[in-house]
Amino acid sequence: MTQAYTAAEKRSRIRGIIGAASGNLVEWFDFYIYAVFAVYFTKALTAPSMDSTYQSIYVWGVFAASFFMxxxxxxxxGRIADKHGRKKSMVISIILMAISSFLFACLPTYEQVGMLAPFLLLMVRLLQGLSVGGEYGAVATYMSELGLKGQRGFFSSFQYVTLTGGQLLASLLGVILLAAMTEQQLLDGGWRIPFVIGGISAIISLLARSRLEETLNHEDSDKEESGTLRELFKNHWKTFLLVVGYTSAGSLSFYVITVYSKxxxxxxxxxxQTVGFIMTICIFILMVAQPIFGMLSDRIGRRTSMLAFSGLMAIFIYPVMAVGMPYFSGSPIIVALLLIFLMMILSFYTSISGIVKAEMFPPHVRALGVGFSYAVGNALFGGxxxxxxxxxxxxxxxxxxxxYVIIMLIICFLCSFKLPKEPEYLQDDH
Known part of the structure; x- marks a missing residue:
C-alpha cells in the first residue's frame, strides 16, 4: 500500500533527515581531523626524548584505541535512543563531540605538564570515540524511520554522504591551513585551530538537532526490555550475529578501499602528491554516488544490493588490487578508474549500510542493535x-x-541470503 504524505509532512521529514545528517557530518569531520593533523601535534604532546617513530606509534595507537570505544x-x-528517544541520543552525542573537540584544542603540551600530556591526549580521544560510537546507530535508526516510504534507501544513503563528506572536509581544511600558515606555525600550535572549528561546528549542529522530531513512540520506549543487551542477546542474537557477519565484510572493504589503498x-x-589527488577525487565520487545507489536499493531491494556488493567485490577485488593496479601503476588515470570501479561496487553496501541494519531489528532495540553490531564488526575487521x-x-x-578479504566477502554473501526482502515491521510508518 502506497503511503501518501502532505507537503508539510514531506518538508518536516526532509528537515529531520538534513538535521540528522548535518550532525553526522560534523561528528565524522571532528573524528577525522585527528588523522589529518596528527603529524603537527605529535611532537607537542609526546616525550621529546622518544624516537620519532615511537612518538608516531603512540599517537596512532591512540587513534586505534578510539575504535574500541x-x-x-x-x-x-543505543540504550538512550531506544529508551528515551533517538533525538535525545543524537543531541547528547553531538554535545559530547563538541566538548571533546574544545578539550582537544586546549590540551597542554608535554613541555608544560610532562607525561600528563600524552595521557590527556588518550582520554580526550577516547571521548571522541565514545561519541562517534553512539552516533552511528541513532542516526541510522532515525533516518530509516523518518525516510519517506518507498524512498528510505535514498534518504538513508545520506548517512554515508556525510560520513565521507566529513573525511573530505577534514582533508580540505588541512590543505587550506597549510596554504595559510607555515608548517612551523602549525607545529607551534596552529594544529589547535581545526579542533576549535570542529567544536564550533558541533554547536551549530546541536541547534539543528534540538529541533528534530522524535520517531520513537511511547509504546516501544515504555517496554522494560527496551534498549537492553539482555533483550538483544536473548531474543535477537541470531539477527545480531547476521548483521555482524555482513558488517564485518562491508567495513573491511570500506577501509581497504578508502584508507589502505592510499x-x-x-x-x-x-x-x-599524486596518490592524495587520486584519493580526493575518488572519495568525492564515492560520496556523490551514495544517493544513486540508495535509490537503486529502493527498486531492487536491500538483499539484491547486498548480494551485488559481496558477490562482485569478491570477484573483482583481487584482480583489480593485486594485478591491475601494479600493472598500470605508471598511469594514474587508469589507477583512479580502477579505484572508482571498486568504489561503485562498494556503494551497493555503503548506501544502505544503515537502513539494512535498521530493517533487521524491532523498534525497542533498533538503535542498540544497529550501533552495537556495527561497532563490533567495525572494531574487529574494519579499523x-x-x-x-x-x-x-x-x-x-x-x-x-x-x-582474506575475499573470504570475508563470501561469508557476507551467504549472510545476505538471510536478509528479508521487505521487513513487515517497516511497511508502515512509526
Missing amino acids: RPIGSWLF TYLTNLGISS SAPSVALQFKAAGIENTFFV
Whole structure:
C-alpha cells in the first residue's frame, strides 16, 4: 500500500533527515581531523626524548584505541535512543563531540605538564570515540524511520554522504591551513585551530538537532526490555550475529578501499602528491554516488544490493588490487578508474549500510542493535584492515591479504541470503 504524505509532512521529514545528517557530518569531520593533523601535534604532546617513530606509534595507537570505544558508545547511546528517544541520543552525542573537540584544542603540551600530556591526549580521544560510537546507530535508526516510504534507501544513503563528506572536509581544511600558515606555525600550535572549528561546528549542529522530531513512540520506549543487551542477546542474537557477519565484510572493504589503498598505491611507486589527488577525487565520487545507489536499493531491494556488493567485490577485488593496479601503476588515470570501479561496487553496501541494519531489528532495540553490531564488526575487521594488510606485507605475502578479504566477502554473501526482502515491521510508518 502506497503511503501518501502532505507537503508539510514531506518538508518536516526532509528537515529531520538534513538535521540528522548535518550532525553526522560534523561528528565524522571532528573524528577525522585527528588523522589529518596528527603529524603537527605529535611532537607537542609526546616525550621529546622518544624516537620519532615511537612518538608516531603512540599517537596512532591512540587513534586505534578510539575504535574500541565505539562498542561502548553504541551500547550507551543505543540504550538512550531506544529508551528515551533517538533525538535525545543524537543531541547528547553531538554535545559530547563538541566538548571533546574544545578539550582537544586546549590540551597542554608535554613541555608544560610532562607525561600528563600524552595521557590527556588518550582520554580526550577516547571521548571522541565514545561519541562517534553512539552516533552511528541513532542516526541510522532515525533516518530509516523518518525516510519517506518507498524512498528510505535514498534518504538513508545520506548517512554515508556525510560520513565521507566529513573525511573530505577534514582533508580540505588541512590543505587550506597549510596554504595559510607555515608548517612551523602549525607545529607551534596552529594544529589547535581545526579542533576549535570542529567544536564550533558541533554547536551549530546541536541547534539543528534540538529541533528534530522524535520517531520513537511511547509504546516501544515504555517496554522494560527496551534498549537492553539482555533483550538483544536473548531474543535477537541470531539477527545480531547476521548483521555482524555482513558488517564485518562491508567495513573491511570500506577501509581497504578508502584508507589502505592510499598506502598501497604509494608502495607501488606512485608519488604521495599524486596518490592524495587520486584519493580526493575518488572519495568525492564515492560520496556523490551514495544517493544513486540508495535509490537503486529502493527498486531492487536491500538483499539484491547486498548480494551485488559481496558477490562482485569478491570477484573483482583481487584482480583489480593485486594485478591491475601494479600493472598500470605508471598511469594514474587508469589507477583512479580502477579505484572508482571498486568504489561503485562498494556503494551497493555503503548506501544502505544503515537502513539494512535498521530493517533487521524491532523498534525497542533498533538503535542498540544497529550501533552495537556495527561497532563490533567495525572494531574487529574494519579499523584493523590497514594494520593487518601491512602485517601480510611484512611477511612477504601482501596479495594474500586480498584472499582474506575475499573470504570475508563470501561469508557476507551467504549472510545476505538471510536478509528479508521487505521487513513487515517497516511497511508502515512509526
